[in-house]
Amino acid sequence: MALTAQTILERTQLFRGLASATIQQISALSIRRSYSRGAVLFAQGDSGDALYGVVTGKIRISASSSDGREIFLNIMEPGDVFGEIALLDGRHRTATASATLPSELIIITREHFLGLLKREPTLVTHVMQLLCERIRWTSGLAEESALLSVPQRLAQRLLSLIKLHGHKTSSGVELKISQEELARFVGLSRQAVNQHLQDWKAHGSLTLGRGKIVIADEQALREVIEAR
Secondary structure, eight states, rough: OOOOOHHHHHTTTTTTTTTTTHHHHHTOOEEEEEOOOOOOOEESSSSSEEEEEEEESEEEEEEEEETTTTEEEEOOOOOOOOOOOHHHHHHHHHEEESSOOOEEEEEEHHHHHHHHHHOOOOOHHHHHHHHHHHHHHHHHHHHHHSSOOOOHHHHHHHHHHHHHOEEEEETEEEEEOOOHHHHHHHHHHHHHHHHHHHHHHHTEEEEEEEEEEEESSSHHHHHHHHOO
């Protein structure tokens, strides 16, 4: 069943639990737009003026460091919403969003949303909760980089991706992600990522395929993280 704007908004933490009438008001603000594979929705440094919800396709969120390295931050799939911070403060985007597949999105502009926010104070609590969760997530990334070894960081990120984007199969939980994308996600070289994945494959913890990783033993990854 195709996702509607209201369905997407109902699922996101930013609006989950709001009265149906309120969600309908937010949904009425949205427009739909299609993007081809490789299209850039917005670039790091652009003015933030909208919230996006994925109807179909897949969106990659990434950032570039001062030395030109790309850091892979997240994957957005149908039903996911992103761009909340820029929607609220109107400041420059801290990351780049690009379509890795042909995608259709709903878009709600900052101007229209802030007008509704002033009329619906119950939205404020939801916004605050979402921002707090994002702060905790960002703090977790900083902790990973400072305290965890390379295999621990990689195992931690695989388990996080499983929770967010994993699809159960008869062989385990499948992630549709390439080793190159995973390397960018954790800020490592592809060679370093491949070395550890091949080691875990040899021990039966996972299998590797073209553009995918299937986790057969999640507990084995948890044990890697706990081995401090």
